[in-house]
Amino acid sequence: MRLIDWQLAFEQHLLTQAPEANSGFAATLLGGPTLDVDTGLAIYHNAYMARLQEVLRHDFGAVLYWLGDEEFAALAEAYVRRYPSAHYSLRWLGERLPAFILEHFVAEHSAPLAELARLEWAFTLAFDAPQGLPLALDDMALLPPEDWPGLQVELTPSVQTLLCRFNSLAIWRASKDQADFPGSHALDPAQICLVWRHQHVCNYRSLEPAEACAIAGMVTTGWTFAELCEQLAVTYSEGAPLQAVTWLKQWIQEGLLQRRVL
Template sequence: MRLTDWQLAFEDYLSAEKPNASSGFAATLLGGPTLAVDTGLAIYHNAYLSRLQDVLRHDFSAVLYWLGDDEFAALTAAYVRRYPSVHYSLRWLGERFPTFILEHLVAEQSAPLAELARLEWVFTLAFDAPQGKPLTLNDMTLLPPQAWPVLQVSLAPSVQRVPCHFNSVALWRASKDESKFPGSQALDSAQTCLVWRYQRVCHYRSLEPAEASALAGMATTGWNFAELCAELAVTYAEGAPLQAVTWLKQWIQEGLLERRAA
């Protein structure tokens, strides 16, 4: 058996739901006086699954907190069979976990659970994202007056936005505090949860619809500062410039924005 064929056979064995080595693969292995081939292979099979589940327990601790050990173990075992690890780094193992939850569970349970998993995953993305070059208040003091109306910004690399239709932030917070787990509830209106890394620490907060719309307008749609003020004038009238400056200052202090490239 060629080395590549042997490696593929071993991979198939490890990722199978039940340990069952093919006769050709098993024949290439030697047991010892105290450990038979089948027993040794079974140890590898169990250890491989256990290691993958350890990674998922770490990345989705709030989902674990909600489901408990047994349900989480069953769910993650099904997940790694459906979506085996394909990246050399286990960092990406959980990328499709929220999607799998939607596929695997009934809608009444899958929607809030998948949203919680998605929230946890973006914390991982934010933590590992490139640093970028966030704007500072000092940068803004050096901006000439004529540059303000045409100022355009984009989100810093670590910034993630999660639309929340359930009380996922409260569920996540309860898991971190190890407090009584609140029941899952649908929100009266969807909220945007912002997650980002600033000065090596991940932060989060929920945005009211008006602020979420303003941030998306500038950082995604590409409004300049004058256009932001014009959009806010519909709601804030003559107070629009003050509101625009207030939000812009907060976003910069939080490390959310970069200067958009020309």
């Protein structure tokens, strides 16, 4: 048997549901005085699944907190059977778990649980996203007055934006605090949640509707600072410039923004 054929056969053994090896593949191996071939292959098979489950438990601790050990283990096993690890890094193993949850559970339970999984995955994405070139208050102090009206910004690469229709943040916080499960319920209205990394620490917060609209206008629609003030004037009247500066200062202090690349 060629090396590549042996490697493929070993991979197939690890990915099958049963730990028993194919007899033809097992015949190519030699056992030892204290460990026969079938037992050794079964150990590899079970260890591989255990390692994948360990990764998912780490990346989706809040989902584990909600489901409990047994139900999470069943979910994780069903997931890796459906979507075997296909990347050289286990960092990407859980990428499809939120979507799989929608398939795996009935709709009544899947929507809030999938949203919680998306929130946890957002932390993973934020943690190892590129640094970008976040603005600092010193940069703004050096900005000439004539450049302020045309100022345009965008989100730094680590910022993840989620629409939360359920109290996923409360459940996530309870899991981190090892508190009692707070129960799941829908939010009315839904909230925009940001997850990002700043100075090597992952942060999160939800936005009030007015702030969410303002930041979306600048980073998605492409408003200049002057256009932001113009839009805010509808609600804040003469106080619009002060509100615009207040939010801009907060967003910069939080490490959310960088200059837009034109």
